[in-house]
Amino acid sequence: MGGPLKILVMGRSERRRNEIADTLAASLGAVRFAETEIKANIVRNLDDSRLDAIERARRIGWLCDQVTKAGHPVVADGLFDTPEERDAFGEACAVWTDEDGVPVIRGSCEGNARAGVLRERLEEILRRIQPAG
Template structure:
């Protein structure tokens, strides 16, 4: 059985992670886990201290791993603000929504670290549906077992596609 693709959609609060993930999920036939929904139903015991953020990342990663083990694709969208939270989430195809400079919560802004490793970085131009289609095409082109490398989908790529 083919293992599904585990996708982490990360970025600051208000960057459009959930909107993007909701557009991407049907294109990849993926199960979508939103951090707010997971916190409301599974992780009610967690706050926003770093230890709790690490535990939330582990839980989100575990949920995605179970879906992928069953042969399906899984998308988790959450801030995942530090390299340690990204490590706790586990190996994944990482999509960084780098669309805003400051999120809604100052405490998160203070600890947020720009990721050093990602597969796709989405800039501030273009809407969620466009980027979802573009990313789905990239993933389908490269296959679920291959990372594209630090691939930035930039305005030049957008222009070439139109």
């Protein structure tokens, strides 16, 4: 199954997540969804409870799915710190930022015929934006 890539950038540092997601989106010509903007404009009726976090993840994942169905790659970011949130978001290539802000690719990007090429491209992009140190 080929098709556009759905990428989820996760981690505790909002600044670092945004930097990585913005760079990936620009490099891949992808549509970009930032969790903070989604919270402010699309899911304002949800709070920060665990159940609402799962519902927010599901809605963001659904938006991303609509973009990929239209033939475009998409990058979303958010905390997504529980398995339930990640499951609700749906299948995606995951880029996790660790405590030091270092991006690590997780997940296999399976289901995409170009997974190997896409993984290499992601790794190249992420190497360019590694924090100094």
